[in-house]
Amino acid sequence: MMGPEHSDRPRARGRKGAGLAAVWFLSPTMIVFSVFVLFPVVFSFYLSFQEWNMFGGKRVFIGLTNYAAILRSTEFWDVLKNTVVYTVGTVPLNMVLSLVIAFFLNKKLAGRKLLRTAFFTPVIMSSVAAAVIWRWVYEPNFGLANYLLGVFHIPAVNWLNDPTAAMFALIVMGVWKSFGFNMVLFSAGLQGIPKHYYEAAEIDGAGRWRRFWNITIPLLSPTTFFVLVMTVIGSFQVFDTVYVLTSGGPLGSTKVLVFYLYEHAFKYFDMGYASAVAYLLFAIVFILTMVQTRYLRDKVHYGM
Amino acid sequence: MKMNAVKRLSGSILLHVVMYGLAFITVAPFLWMVLTSFKGLGDIMVYPPSWWPKHGSLNNYIDALQAAPFGRYYANSLFVAISVTLGQMVTCSMAAYAFARLKFRGRDALFYVFLGTMMIPGQVTMIPSFMVLYWLGWIDTYQALIVPGLASAFGTFLLRQFFMTIPSELEEAASIDGCSRWGILWRIILPLAKPALATLAVFTFMGVFNDFLWALIVVNSEEMRTVQLGLAIFRDRYQTDWGQLMAGSVMATLPILLLFFVAQKYFIQGITLSGMKD
Numbered sequence: 001m002m003g004p005e006h007s008d009r010p011r012a013r014g015r016k017g018a019g020l021a022a023v024w025f026l027s028p029t030m031i032v033f034s035v036f037v038l039f040p041v042v043f044s045f046y047l048s049f050q051e052w053n054m055f056g057g058k059r060v061f062i063g064l065t066n067y068a069a070i071l072r073s074t075e076f077w078d079v080l081k082n083t084v085v086y087t088v089g090t091v092p093l094n095m096v097l098s099l100v101i102a103f104f105l106n107k108k109l110a111g112r113k114l115l116r117t118a119f120f121t122p123v124i125m126s127s128v129a130a131a132v133i134w135r136w137v138y139e140p141n142f143g144l145a146n147y148l149l150g151v152f153h154i155p156a157v158n159w160l161n162d163p164t165a166a167m168f169a170l171i172v173m174g175v176w177k178s179f180g181f182n183m184v185l186f187s188a189g190l191q192g193i194p195k196h197y198y199e200a201a202e203i204d205g206a207g208r209w210r211r212f213w214n215i216t217i218p219l220l221s222p223t224t225f226f227v228l229v230m231t232v233i234g235s236f237q238v239f240d241t242v243y244v245l246t247s248g249g250p251l252g253s254t255k256v257l258v259f260y261l262y263e264h265a266f267k268y269f270d271m272g273y274a275s276a277v278a279y280l281l282f283a284i285v286f287i288l289t290m291v292q293t294r295y296l297r298d299k300v301h302y303g304m
Numbered sequence: 305m306k307m308n309a310v311k312r313l314s315g316s317i318l319l320h321v322v323m324y325g326l327a328f329i330t331v332a333p334f335l336w337m338v339l340t341s342f343k344g345l346g347d348i349m350v351y352p353p354s355w356w357p358k359h360g361s362l363n364n365y366i367d368a369l370q371a372a373p374f375g376r377y378y379a380n381s382l383f384v385a386i387s388v389t390l391g392q393m394v395t396c397s398m399a400a401y402a403f404a405r406l407k408f409r410g411r412d413a414l415f416y417v418f419l420g421t422m423m424i425p426g427q428v429t430m431i432p433s434f435m436v437l438y439w440l441g442w443i444d445t446y447q448a449l450i451v452p453g454l455a456s457a458f459g460t461f462l463l464r465q466f467f468m469t470i471p472s473e474l475e476e477a478a479s480i481d482g483c484s485r486w487g488i489l490w491r492i493i494l495p496l497a498k499p500a501l502a503t504l505a506v507f508t509f510m511g512v513f514n515d516f517l518w519a520l521i522v523v524n525s526e527e528m529r530t531v532q533l534g535l536a537i538f539r540d541r542y543q544t545d546w547g548q549l550m551a552g553s554v555m556a557t558l559p560i561l562l563l564f565f566v567a568q569k570y571f572i573q574g575i576t577l578s579g580m581k582d
Contacts, residue, residue: 018406021485025402028395032455037421040432047431054435104323108316111324117568118327121334124564124571126514128532129553132539133337136546144336147353176330181575188576237425240516244536258427258517265431266521278428285425 048276054269066276076277078252079260080284082167086256087235089171090178094231095224098179102186103216116187120180127177131244134173135160145169163253166246170254173241178234182227189223190216221300229292236285257281337557341365341550348546364547365555368538371548374555376527377534382559384446384530385512388453392508393501395455400463401489405472415464422457426517434521448522449530453512459504462577466500467493503574506567510560531556 048066052059070076101119105112122130137144138159146156159169193216201211217224239258242248248255261281265274336355340348341364343357368374402408403415433452434443442448475488483491494501519533529537535556542548564571 019408022402022406022408022411025398025406025485025489029399029455029460032395032451033418033421033457035436036433036452036455037424037429039436040429041421041424043432043435044428054438101323101326104319107319109320109323115323115327118331120568120571121331121561121564124510124514124560125334125557126516126532126535126560128514128516128536129337129556130333132535132549132553133333135539136340136550137333137336139544139546142349142351142353144332144353147351150352176333180330184572184575185578233425237427243516243520244539261427262517265434271431271435275431278425278431282425282428286423289423 044275044278047272048279050272052270052272054271059272062272066273067280069273070276070280075252075255076260079255079257082252082254083236083238083256085167086171086174086238086254087232089167090174090235091228091231093171093175094179094182095227097175098182098227099186099220099224101179102183102190103212105183105187106190116183119183122177123180125177127240128244130177131173131241134169134176134245138169160246161250163251166250166254170242170245173245174235174238177241178231182231185223185227186220189220193219218301225292225296225300228296229289232288232292233285236281236288337550337553340546341554343547345547364551368548368551368555371542372534372538372552373526374531374534374552377529377531378555380446380449380528381513381531384449385509387446387450388512389505389508391450391454392456392459393505396459396463396504397489397494397497397501399455399460400467401485401493403460403464404467405475406485418457419461422461430517430521437522443522444524444528446528449519449528452518453508456508458578459508462504462574463497463500465577466497470496499570499573502567503570503577506563506570507574509563510571513560 049061049063050059051057051062051065105116105119109115140146140156140158140161143159145159149156157165159165197215197219198211201215206214237258238256239262242254242256242259243262246254248259257277258281261274261277264270264277336353339355339357342360342362344359344361344363347354347357347359403411437443437448437452440447442451470493474492478488478492514532515530516532516536519530520536523529523533535552538552539549
């Protein structure tokens, strides 16, 4: 394989060839990207104003009808509520746990590498395998979860068949699956804080808590902000674990936005409606990110 | 002084106990999966649950392999993951070279548009991508699983950032000696960029091997199923056959786990880099 500029005499080639060379070097990425990202982004927006069953029937322009139908559907609001509950349940828990663990992993500990590996293992597992394992953990008669409750004399719970318990079960599993990822981000952030801040504070007589609140937390804030934004986005898009752990049940109690979108697109093939759901999801995530940026950016310290 | 030392020591012991306790809780479901996969039915349906298999055997694995063609699933997953990984290393390094080294009009604008697309949730592009594959007649083929993954904004960005740190004097010398741009990328930049390429490779491989939703959408037939899709369907069919389900989960996890133990450094590096987008 050779570039188009290969035939040029090397010495004659100057900046002039750069445009052509750029086309050559960018073309594989840009072709795939145009077909599977740019075209879809535009086309799904267009589709969201159409009524169209993919395997039969013509495309008909129906204006905002899809959006109106979604907003009138009680199921959509239930699904949105479930997604918000999942997000509110996982994000703070995930962030506190990953920050605390990263903080202590930064201390003098025997076997630090081993510990880090242990905390990180759930991240690298596939969500499908993880959810299959957790179905077994939540098994009502012989599972670990109820055994653990039994140890503390708490009555057994039918985890995946009780609407409230199922969402709780999903949240616990979601946190378990992903806190290791944020732990790595926080670790990197912590290592980026210069040691002399702590030394200076210690000389000034600041205790452990003071140092944590007045040095670690503010200097870590760019990382915390990034982690928060990404974790919220991620939890709004949860799907795999829901599909395998609960299939959205019982009684739709764990049905989340992407699951709803999946059903409409690939069960009912109602592509217009599903595209409108996708754009609503996009809008929600976008607005949430903007709100977080707007209100939290002033609180983020970039160096001193 | 002495009191301080005692206090410090007890604090350190407490810290170790808490951290190792948390680490054990984290890996407990995982250990339970592995141990259950070697248990017979008599060991599985017991209360209180027992950790260690009394009559350890490979029967669950044998049964699972007979009930579903996990071997075929494996071959599919590995083929798809390796193809996408190799493909992305080529496409991303070419694009990254253009963004890092070639001066052409509109370069920075194009780069930011490209980066901006990382913000778009995959669900927005999912439906039209599926249609494109349908129109191409690619549903239920390897192309459907591979081709959409052959470009990556994240990978291009990661390599571009790394290429920028490589001093360009070497390339200028090579260029004077008559080396083409392709030769510069291939013989000078890429050998220096091995850590970045390794990071991209482990991330892409893991992402593709673990992917579920895309396979769920574009695969219909049993022969085309990936390990994750196969396992999800297996769990639908054998709801409570825990031994076999755990054997299947072990099989679905093993390659990534092995990769992780070999290349842990690159996993950590990749995540750290993803946090430095600003």
